[in-house]
Amino acid sequence: xxxxxxxxxxxxxxxxxVVAVLAFLLVHAMPGSPGAVSLGAGASQxxxxxxxQRLGWNDPLLVQFFGWLGGAVxxxxxxxxxxxxxxxxxxxxxxxxxASLAAGATGLSAALxxxxxxxxxxxxxxxxxxxxxxxxxxxxxPSFWIGIIFVYLFAVQSSxxxxxxxxxxxxxxxDWAMSLALPVITLAVGGxxxxxRQTRASMLEALQQEHIRTLRATATPxxxxxxxxALRYASLPIVAGIALQFIGLFGGSVIAEQLFAMPxxxxxxxxxxxxxxxxxxxxxxxxxxVVVVAVNLVLELATKFLDPKLRAS
Amino acid sequence: MIPxxxxxxxxxxxxxARFSAHRLFASPGGVAGVIWLAAIVAASLTAQWWLPYKTxxxxxxxxxxxxxxxxxxxxxxxxxxxLSRIFAAAAGxxxxxxxxxxxxxxxxxxxxxxxxAAGERVEAxxxxxxxxxxxxxxxxxxxxxxxxxxxxxxxxxxxxxxxISAGIxxxxxxxxxxxxxxxxVDAAKVDGVSTPGISLRHILPGxxxxxxxxxxxxxxxxxxxxxxxxxxxxGPPIPQPSWGGMIQGASQHVYDAPWLMVPTGAxxxxxxxxANAIGNALGKTPNAxxxxxxxxxxxxxxxxxxxxxxxxxxxxxxxxxxxxKGQLSVRGLCIGVDGGTPLVTDVSFDVEQGTVLGLxxxxxxxxxxxxxxxxxxxxxxxxxxxxQILWNGKNLAAATERDMEGIRGRDIALISxxxxxxxxxxxxxxxxxxxxxxxxxxxxxxEARNEALSLLEKVGIVDAERILKTYxxxxxxxxxxxxxxxxxxxxxxxxxxxxxxxxxxxVTVQAEIxxxxxxxxKDTGMSVVMVTHDLGxxxxxxxxxxxxxxxxxxxxxxxxxxxxxxxxxxxLALLAADPHANSAADMPERLATISGQVPQPKDWPAGCRFxxxxxxxxxxxATPVPLLASGSEEGLVxxxxxxxxxxxxxxxxxxxxxxxxxxxxxxxxxx
Numbered sequence: 001x002x003x004x005x006x007x008x009x010x011x012x013x014x015x016x017x018v019v020a021v022l023a024f025l026l027v028h029a030m031p032g033s034p035g036a037v038s039l040g041a042g043a044s045q046x047x048x049x050x051x052x053q054r055l056g057w058n059d060p061l062l063v064q065f066f067g068w069l070g071g072a073v074x075x076x077x078x079x080x081x082x083x084x085x086x087x088x089x090x091x092x093x094x095x096x097x098x099a100s101l102a103a104g105a106t107g108l109s110a111a112l113x114x115x116x117x118x119x120x121x122x123x124x125x126x127x128x129x130x131x132x133x134x135x136x137x138x139x140x141x142p143s144f145w146i147g148i149i150f151v152y153l154f155a156v157q158s159s160x161x162x163x164x165x166x167x168x169x170x171x172x173x174x175d176w177a178m179s180l181a182l183p184v185i186t187l188a189v190g191g192x193x194x195x196x197r198q199t200r201a202s203m204l205e206a207l208q209q210e211h212i213r214t215l216r217a218t219a220t221p222x223x224x225x226x227x228x229x230a231l232r233y234a235s236l237p238i239v240a241g242i243a244l245q246f247i248g249l250f251g252g253s254v255i256a257e258q259l260f261a262m263p264x265x266x267x268x269x270x271x272x273x274x275x276x277x278x279x280x281x282x283x284x285x286x287x288x289x290v291v292v293v294a295v296n297l298v299l300e301l302a303t304k305f306l307d308p309k310l311r312a313s
Numbered sequence: 314m315i316p317x318x319x320x321x322x323x324x325x326x327x328x329x330a331r332f333s334a335h336r337l338f339a340s341p342g343g344v345a346g347v348i349w350l351a352a353i354v355a356a357s358l359t360a361q362w363w364l365p366y367k368t369x370x371x372x373x374x375x376x377x378x379x380x381x382x383x384x385x386x387x388x389x390x391x392x393x394x395x396l397s398r399i400f401a402a403a404a405g406x407x408x409x410x411x412x413x414x415x416x417x418x419x420x421x422x423x424x425x426x427x428x429x430a431a432g433e434r435v436e437a438x439x440x441x442x443x444x445x446x447x448x449x450x451x452x453x454x455x456x457x458x459x460x461x462x463x464x465x466x467x468x469x470x471x472x473x474x475x476x477i478s479a480g481i482x483x484x485x486x487x488x489x490x491x492x493x494x495x496x497x498v499d500a501a502k503v504d505g506v507s508t509p510g511i512s513l514r515h516i517l518p519g520x521x522x523x524x525x526x527x528x529x530x531x532x533x534x535x536x537x538x539x540x541x542x543x544x545x546x547x548g549p550p551i552p553q554p555s556w557g558g559m560i561q562g563a564s565q566h567v568y569d570a571p572w573l574m575v576p577t578g579a580x581x582x583x584x585x586x587x588a589n590a591i592g593n594a595l596g597k598t599p600n601a602x603x604x605x606x607x608x609x610x611x612x613x614x615x616x617x618x619x620x621x622x623x624x625x626x627x628x629x630x631x632x633x634x635x636x637x638k639g640q641l642s643v644r645g646l647c648i649g650v651d652g653g654t655p656l657v658t659d660v661s662f663d664v665e666q667g668t669v670l671g672l673x674x675x676x677x678x679x680x681x682x683x684x685x686x687x688x689x690x691x692x693x694x695x696x697x698x699x700x701q702i703l704w705n706g707k708n709l710a711a712a713t714e715r716d717m718e719g720i721r722g723r724d725i726a727l728i729s730x731x732x733x734x735x736x737x738x739x740x741x742x743x744x745x746x747x748x749x750x751x752x753x754x755x756x757x758x759x760e761a762r763n764e765a766l767s768l769l770e771k772v773g774i775v776d777a778e779r780i781l782k783t784y785x786x787x788x789x790x791x792x793x794x795x796x797x798x799x800x801x802x803x804x805x806x807x808x809x810x811x812x813x814x815x816x817x818x819x820v821t822v823q824a825e826i827x828x829x830x831x832x833x834x835k836d837t838g839m840s841v842v843m844v845t846h847d848l849g850x851x852x853x854x855x856x857x858x859x860x861x862x863x864x865x866x867x868x869x870x871x872x873x874x875x876x877x878x879x880x881x882x883x884x885l886a887l888l889a890a891d892p893h894a895n896s897a898a899d900m901p902e903r904l905a906t907i908s909g910q911v912p913q914p915k916d917w918p919a920g921c922r923f924x925x926x927x928x929x930x931x932x933x934x935a936t937p938v939p940l941l942a943s944g945s946e947e948g949l950v951x952x953x954x955x956x957x958x959x960x961x962x963x964x965x966x967x968x969x970x971x972x973x974x975x976x977x978x979x980x981x982x983x984x
Contacts, residue, residue, distance in 0.1 A: 140585040
């Protein structure tokens with residue numbers, strides 16, 4: 001087990017390192033030198049050169065990379081070219097926004113998706129077809145379109161929820177929940193459909209297993225077969241689906257953040273890409289990768305824990 | 314000897330193509346998807362000839378208008394015609410999404426074929442790389458790429474394809490590997506076909522369907538991501554319309570002109586739906602619902618069938634004495650696929666307390682269906698369509714699911730063919746056993762554990778304490794079958810239905826399990842219905858035998874009588890074909906075979922169902938054959954020639970004799 005964990009940790013570290021190199025190279029391919037970006041149009045060439053010199057832009061790439069990496073390991077991701085603030089501090093403020101959004105949407109997707117998927121698999125017939133139809137529609141509708149409709153319904157027509165903005169948890173837990181409601185529901189529509197499909201397929205597969213017949217032959221009540229045995233058997237792919245959903249939402253929350261004006265990581269990457277703010281882009285890519293890789297690691301451990309065959313070996 | 318392989322892949326390909334096409338057009342969703350996509354493509358390619366307006370034409374008399382005669386789908390904030398803009402944007406959206414499909418599916422497929430062909434080391438490297446690619450935050454990376462290369466949509470969609478190819482590789486790899494291990498691929502290798510040649514000629518055709526399915530699904534993903542990027546401002550340069558950009562524009566007017574959202578959103582959603590529908594129609598695995606726990610809908614259907622069976626009088630009363638004799642009396646049992654093919658017809662037998670009945674026959678004769686019907690555990694879509702299953706006078710064929718829950722485990726228990734698959738892999742032996750004991754014997758936790766230990770010891774497990782803590786995959790097949798038997802005994806059943814309980818086990822273990830069953834029958838006085846194709850098992854343990862062929866009992870009686878003095882040609886043939894049934898002394902030089910196969914239920918003839926394979930068949934065999942007393946005590950046989958065969962003392966011939974010759978000989982002999 002210790003060997004397994006250390007191997008996986010090494011793999012995760014390698015992934016983050018690969019992405020760090022990739023991000024570094026991408027950022028260097030961005031148009032405009034740091035000086036030009038930071039001073040804006042109309043700055044003199046001397047001033048630009050001076051800033052570039054100060055930021056080490058003219059150093060060999062390897063020196064620059066290891067300089068950045070050295071800082072990153074200590075939690076320093078450099079300084080924004082646009083407003084001169086610490087990238088780490090900015091992202092530290094933004095991380096909770098995206099994390100609440102992704103976690104909330106994943107939680108809601110999982111709860112809704114499992115209920116719908118199990119219902120479809122268990123009831124069959126017309127219920128199955130209706131759930132299937134709804135899920136098909138939900139994955140085909142773009143999340144931003146759904147989001148705007150929700151804004152129209154719940155914020156314009158009836159002001160149940162605020163249309164935009166984010167209130168930190170520390171300020172007011174209640175307002176925090178209210179400000180998250182619409183974006184979370186928006187993201188959960190597609191997510192729930194995805195998990196419902198996964199759950200339905202896994203449940204149907206579980207119910208085809210021969211041990212279900214043994215359970216029936218020993219007079220196990222139907223509810224117990226469904227919700228203890230079949231769901232347990234189906235839990236591995238469902239958990240994998242939920243983790244995949246979280247990964248997708250963590251990176252993909254950029255649209256919801258734009259739509260609902262949430263100051264999260266997605267908004268940061270969108271802004272910094274638009275303004276060619278290299279250190280910020282680099283920082284977000286690395287932070288997002290670290291989170292995603294960490295979730296993958298947790299998923300793998302969870303799978304190992306859930307599957308008796310893997311747990312024993 | 315190398316089999317000739319050339320025609321095989323060709324045939325496969327054609328068959329596959331036909332099958333895929335058939336499946337696509339068999340699904341209404343698939344048909345609708347194809348029609349919509351074709352319409353969109355045609356409309357967007359011909360857009361310049363029929364569009365009512367140029368994309369930048371502004372109509373200030375109709376700003377933010379709803380659908381009108383002049384503007385069918387309305388206009389945006391600058392008075393631009395939505396219909397024209399949607400279809401002007403279509404070609405670009407569809408075309409660039411196609412780039413993602415070609416790069417993603419193409420690269421994924423090539424990588425999978427490479428990994429499958431080039432051996433483990435290459436596969437390990439590719440798999441590791443794709444693993445890393447899959448654990449990347451895709452959207453963030455794409456945005457960083459946009460930062461570097463700008464909004465060059467084709468290039469971005471190509472890079473998206475590269476990121477997606479890792480997932481495609483995952484889907485394809487298993488299939489490519491299984492194709493690579495096919496015999497005809499080995500043969501091609503021996504023939505000296507190069508590795509790329511094999512991949513192209515033998516592997517790629519086999520992957521076609523998956524490629525098409527994945528392409529359709531990725532096409533949809535590509536459109537959604539592209540629209541999302543345009544929505545957040547990374548779409549095509551400004552004057553050029555894009556679906557995502559148009560929805561972004563519409564979102565600014567959700568307060569004053571909500572209609573603006575509808576046309577673009579609907580076209581985008583319908584196009585994504587169409588691609589998904591095509592993918593799902595092609596990717597649907599046929600016949601995927603053989604659930605062991607019928608869905609609520611299936612149970613309602615079943616309830617109505619059961620009610621009908623309960624109301625119907627016992628058919629087949631004329632076949633023979635219909636009075637119930639044993640503890641279990643099956644009378645005229647018919648089982649069929651719902652709304653169609655019969656699988657078992659007019660099966661009758663009795664099982665007295667403490668006796669073992671063998672149900673014997675080849676695969677596909679309806680033995681297992683008959684056995685499962687005793688517990689009301691027929692698979693979904695199959696049900697009892699007539700007759701009675703009398704258990705101590707109660708008709709189980711017409712019992713409700715609730716009634717059956719009271720019977721299962723407590724009165725009638727089941728052990729099945731593959732013990733490993735019969736036990737729940739997710740729970741320990743101890744959990745499964747104690748849960749059953751607590752439920753069936755209404756005992757407390759501690760008591761159930763003690764009962765579990767003593768049951769395990771009763772079925773011959775020495776270290777019961779340890780076995781309780783193990784998971785099914787940690788024990789051997791023989792041990793698992795002992796556990797399964799202990800599980801079946803947990804409700805102290807009076808009848809045990811054993812569906813080929815030794816078939817999947819090693820020969821030495823088979824004998825142990827049989828002797829365990831024999832001693833259990835002796836000790837507990839329970840009866841057993843033993844499904845088997847092995848006449849050795851019958852001779853070993855069964856008191857009575859019912860030989861089944863094509864859904865009918867063709868001969869039944871006491872085991873000794875049947876084995877020593879078989880009356881039905883099928884029984885004769887089974888005995889002649891069984892290596893164990895012939896003792897060493899009179900072992901023939903060559904074992905007999907039964908030519909042909911058990912007919913499918915839909916091909917059952919009106920007359921004797923065995924006639925087509927019978928060495929003794931004659932013209933009299935074309936009419937329906939009743940089950941009649943065979944002369945020996947209690948024995949029944951379903952053959953018009955049974956008496957003649959007995960008188961002549963004919964044997965099933967070991968050599969293959971053309972049936973027509975046999976017929977002539979027999980007719981002559983009888984003349």
